[in-house]
Amino acid sequence: MFTRRQFIKGLLAGMALSALNPLEVLAADNTGKPILVAVHLTGGNDALNTLVPFKEAAYKRSRPNLAIGAKGLLTVDKDLALHPGLNRLHERYQQGRVLLIPGVGREDHDRSHFRSSDIWHGAGNPGGDGWLANLGLRMNTTPVSIGPSVSRAVACPDHPPVGLVGEKPAHFPAQKKLQQVWFDMYRNWQADHSAGRRLKRSAAVVEELTTRLESQMAGARLLYSFSDDEFGKRFEMAYRLIASGFPAQLLHLSMGSFDTHSDQLENHAKQLSRFDAAAHAFLENLKSLGRPTTIMVYSEFGRRVAENFSGGTDHGAGGLAWIMGENVKGGIHGHYQLEDLRDGDLPTVVNYRTLYGKAVAASFGEQKSLALF
Numbered sequence: 292m293f294t295r296r297q298f299i300k301g302l303l304a305g306m307a308l309s310a311l312n313p314l315e316v317l318a319a320d321n322t323g324k325p326i327l328v329a330v331h332l333t334g335g336n337d338a339l340n341t342l343v344p345f346k347e348a349a350y351k352r353s354r355p356n357l358a359i360g361a362k363g364l365l366t367v368d369k370d371l372a373l374h375p376g377l378n379r380l381h382e383r384y385q386q387g388r389v390l391l392i393p394g395v396g397r398e399d400h401d402r403s404h405f406r407s408s409d410i411w412h413g414a415g416n417p418g419g420d421g422w423l424a425n426l427g428l429r430m431n432t433t434p435v436s437i438g439p440s441v442s443r444a445v446a447c448p449d450h451p452p453v454g455l456v457g458e459k460p461a462h463f464p465a466q467k468k469l470q471q472v473w474f475d476m477y478r479n480w481q482a483d484h485s486a487g488r489r490l491k492r493s494a495a496v497v498e499e500l501t502t503r504l505e506s507q508m509a510g511a512r513l514l515y516s517f518s519d520d521e522f523g524k525r526f527e528m529a530y531r532l533i534a535s536g537f538p539a540q541l542l543h544l545s546m547g548s549f550d551t552h553s554d555q556l557e558n559h560a561k562q563l564s565r566f567d568a569a570a571h572a573f574l575e576n577l578k579s580l581g582r583p584t585t586i587m588v589y590s591e592f593g594r595r596v597a598e599n600f601s602g603g604t605d606h607g608a609g610g611l612a613w614i615m616g617e618n619v620k621g622g623i624h625g626h627y628q629l630e631d632l633r634d635g636d637l638p639t640v641v642n643y644r645t646l647y648g649k650a651v652a653a654s655f656g657e658q659k660s661l662a663l664f
Contacts, residue, residue, distance in 0.1 A: 321538055322581040325618075327654040328529065328542045328573075329423060329444060329587045332566070334550030335404065336590035337604055338611035338637065339627070340559055342393055343372050349629040353597040357555060357604065367391065368623065376564035379571040380615065387621040390649065392612045394625040394640035400592060402606035404550070407591040411643055412443035414663075420447040422647060423541050426663065427452075430540065430655070437528050438545030445543050453539075455528055507535035514579060515572040522546050522562075522569035530576050549590060553601035570615075585616035587650035589643070595635055609637030612646050619653045 343359050344350045347370070351358045364372035365381040371393075373381050383389045401407060406417070414422035424447030427434040434445040434452045441454035511534035517523035525546045533539055547562050570586060577584050593610030609627070625641040632638070644663070652660035 319536065319538060321533075321536065324538070324540060324582060325654050326533065326540055326542065326577075326582050326584040327587065327650060328544060328584065329589070329650070330566075330570075331408075331438075331442065331444075331543065331545045332547045332549050332562075332588060332590040333404075333408075333545050334548050334590070335592045335594055335606055336547075336549040336610065337551060337555065337559060338393060338593040338609065339596065340555070341374050341377070341563065342367070342391055342611050343374065344370060344627050344629060345372050346370050347627075347629050349596070353629075355598070356602065357598045371623070374560070374563050376560050377567045379567050380613070383615055384621060388615055388617060388619050389621050390614045390619050390653075391623045392614070392625045392641055392646055392649075393623070393627050394609045394637060395589070395612045395643055395646055396592060396609045396637075396639035396641075397643055398639050400608040400636075400639065402592065402608075404591060404606075409443060411589070411591055412446075414644060414647065421445050422663070423543055424450055424452065426651065426659070427541050430659070432538065432540045434541040434543065435529075435532065435537075435539050436543045436545075437525055437532075438543070440545075442543045442545055445541075453537075455532070504532075504535055504537060508532060511535060512579070513576060515575045517572050518565060518568055520565050520569075522565040523572070526569040526573040530573050533577065533582060534580060551594070551603045552599065552605060553603040555598075555603040574616075583617055583654075585614060585619060585650060585654040587614050587646065588612060589646065593637055596629065596632060596637060597635060607636040608633060609639045612643075614646075614650050614653060616653060624649070 339350060339354075340357065340359055343364055345359065345361045345364055359374070361372070363375045365375060365378060366372040367381070367384055373384070380389060384391070397407070397410060409417040412421050413419045421434075421442070421444040423434045423444045427445070428447065428450045433450070436442045436445045436452055436454045438456070440456060441452060445452035445454075508528075508531040511531040517527035517530075525544045529542055529544060547566065549559070549562060551559050574584060574586070589612040590610050592606060592608055594604035594607040596607070597604075599605055628638050628640060648660040648663055651663060
């Protein structure tokens, strides 16, 4: 049963759109407007088997069953190589369009998915506004969240995000019961009631906007197909939203299940390969739209250096992130400290806020990144 309080909370985003003209929103020319896409590999991606220190004795010693041998690895320098499933990422790295950031994280880390994600998403302000929401406020643009739930990274009560939850495109509202509530709750209010007029206007705008958006997303042209898995579906929804004409410049995507406590070698390889294919299709499709795009990939923490007894690794600290795009100055920023562990974990050598700053600078320029924190 929907309560009035629950309904009004859900209506806030609609009220934020109440001044928009749906025709103008989706017909505007967004050519040339840069896009930043933050991708959360949920669960804690294993840094050491993604960007592999294949010559390190400590790596091989700590992972007698999980260490990946040099054969098949995609080298980026004399000591580091990417996982074989990231061949498209490797191609972009060779073109100078990928910045790899090993050892990224928080000095005050803990091993809780929820706590760590909350701190990352709030840029050190857990429970506060999301870092992408704050950036959206400064840029006067609405951030978009795509995933199983709306990310805390875009959360802000004064600047509501657009959330596309699940695997279906935008539609108004998903549940008939809520739709009925939307239109009937204020049916008997006086015609001149200011709040009633605004609420009804919000409902009408959101309905028209999402109806048109659904149609235009469905009609977006694909030059590169997306795979029918979680990674492909998330990136395809993001591409279709952008191609529909929606003025998105800040997007957050959540995907994957990188909490590899067991059977890691096979599961991790599959997920990296699926991410690689989906991100490649996304960037290639976007070329036709003339929208310079930067993708920042991160996880809430890395994993323990030593393997466990279940063929996997447990929650750790220092991790790996990367930034990719046409405006990215490629290379490696950071390193692994395998001979100087912190309670069995990789120490943090690059603060996660530095990662955010570099991603924003690549997308929108240095001035925007200086005002982040």
